[in-house]
Amino acid sequence: xxxxxxxxxxxxxxxxxxxxxxxxxxxxxxxxxxxxxxxxxxxxxxxxxxxxxxxxxxxxxxxxxxxxxxxxxxxxxxxxxxxxxxxxxxxxxxxxxxxxxxxxxxxxxxxxxxxxxxxxxxxxxxxxxxxxxxxxxxxxxxxxxxxxxxxxxxxxxxxxxxxxxxxxxxxxxxxxxxxxxxxxxxxxxxxxxxxxxxxxxxxxxxxxxxxxxxxxxxxxxxxxxxxxxxxxxxxxxxxxxxxxxxxxxxxxxxxxxxxxxxxxxxxxxxxxxxxxxxxxxxxxxxxxxxx
Numbered sequence: 001x002x003x004x005x006x007x008x009x010x011x012x013x014x015x016x017x018x019x020x021x022x023x024x025x026x027x028x029x030x031x032x033x034x035x036x037x038x039x040x041x042x043x044x045x046x047x048x049x050x051x052x053x054x055x056x057x058x059x060x061x062x063x064x065x066x067x068x069x070x071x072x073x074x075x076x077x078x079x080x081x082x083x084x085x086x087x088x089x090x091x092x093x094x095x096x097x098x099x100x101x102x103x104x105x106x107x108x109x110x111x112x113x114x115x116x117x118x119x120x121x122x123x124x125x126x127x128x129x130x131x132x133x134x135x136x137x138x139x140x141x142x143x144x145x146x147x148x149x150x151x152x153x154x155x156x157x158x159x160x161x162x163x164x165x166x167x168x169x170x171x172x173x174x175x176x177x178x179x180x181x182x183x184x185x186x187x188x189x190x191x192x193x194x195x196x197x198x199x200x201x202x203x204x205x206x207x208x209x210x211x212x213x214x215x216x217x218x219x220x221x222x223x224x225x226x227x228x229x230x231x232x233x234x235x236x237x238x239x240x241x242x243x244x245x246x247x248x249x250x251x252x253x254x255x256x257x258x259x260x261x262x263x264x265x266x267x268x269x270x271x272x273x274x275x276x277x278x279x280x281x282x283x284x285x286x287x288x289x290x291x
Contacts, residue, residue, distance in 0.1 A: 014034060014053060014071065016049075017034060018033070019031065019033050019034075019079075019155075020032055020033075020052060020072070021071075021072040022040065022072075023072050024044060025067075028044075029078070031074055031078055034052060035049055036050065044067040046064050047061060047063050055071055057071055058071065074154075076122055079122055080119040080122055083119055083150040083153075084117065085146075086146045087117050088116070089117050089120075090119055090206055090255075091235070091255050092123075093252060093255070094206060094255060095119075097258060098206070098258055101204065101229075102204045102260065104127040104128060106129065107128065107131045108127070109173065109176040110128055110134050110177060110178045110180065111135045111137065112180050113137045113167050113179070113181040113182070113189060114138060115136045115137065115140075115143055116147060116182060118148065118149075118150035118151045120180065121156070122151055122156055125160050126154075126156065133161065134161070135161050136162050137162075137164075137165050139165065147162070148162060167181070167188055170195070171193075174195070175196075175201075176196050176197055177197075177198065178201065178202045179193040179201070179203050181206070182206045185212075186212070201263045202260065203260065205258075205259045206256045206258055207259070208256045209257075213230055216259050217230065224265065224267045225264070226261065226264050227262045230259050231257070234254070236248065
């Protein structure tokens with residue numbers, strides 16, 4: 001068993017070009033990319049990158065002042081939260097549900113309207129890879145340059161294609177699986193989203209205000225989309241300690257509203273459309289599994 005562990009550590013040895021999440025015992029994290037002539041600097045001290053070379057993920061290293069850091073393998077969430085930002089990003093709490101509700105999976109073709117800082121593109125690329133594709137649109141070339149750098153840093157550059165265009169100008173792609181809009185005026189692109197999606201394809205948007213939700217929902221209902229749902233997610237961390245576990249005083253509250261819908265090919269007659277609530281029926285509720 002010891003021999004197997006040694007072999008696995010050799011295979012996992014860090015080298016120049018690898019990304020590493022440095023984790024201090026104070027809970028602070030720093031994301032770096034190993035470079036031959038670089039040094040990591042923070043309030044806890046300095047670590048030359050060359051001293052990390054050859055160590056495994058999970059290993060321990062000390063600054064010149066004796067402060068320890070663990071070497072952790074970065075996740076997609078780490079790359080998103082540590083990205084260089086020119087715009088606000090969508091938080092992981094919202095991205096997680098978006099990926100699930102919109103059915104973003106390996107091999108999917110996804111249009112993203114609003115490249116922003118590239119955070120959502122990373123998550124989409126991670127989900128569709130290795131055979132899928134993300135087409136990221138934005139009206140700002142400078143935003144896309146920054147987003148492209150963040151996405152490349154996370155290793156997803158080969159899965160994302162960037163296009164400079166405003167939402168009202170439409171999309172090049174057809175029969176895609178998902179269209180996601182992270183822009184202030186998604187209702188202006190609903191018809192273009194419908195045209196780009198395959199039958200039954202999924203639409204998702206992220207907006208911060210009730211007024212934006214209302215206008216987007218009404219546009220979806222008028223444009224041959226069904227199963228329109230809106231969700232808000234609140235995220236609270238828990239301080240887990242023996243005998244005194246409690247919630248943290250601070251939490252990630254309102255960041256935005258997620259709106260979901262699915263494309264249909266034929267619009268239902270207006271007189272038979274009624275307001276509905278989300279279907280939360282489970283298999284157990286239907287009596288198909290023993291209780």
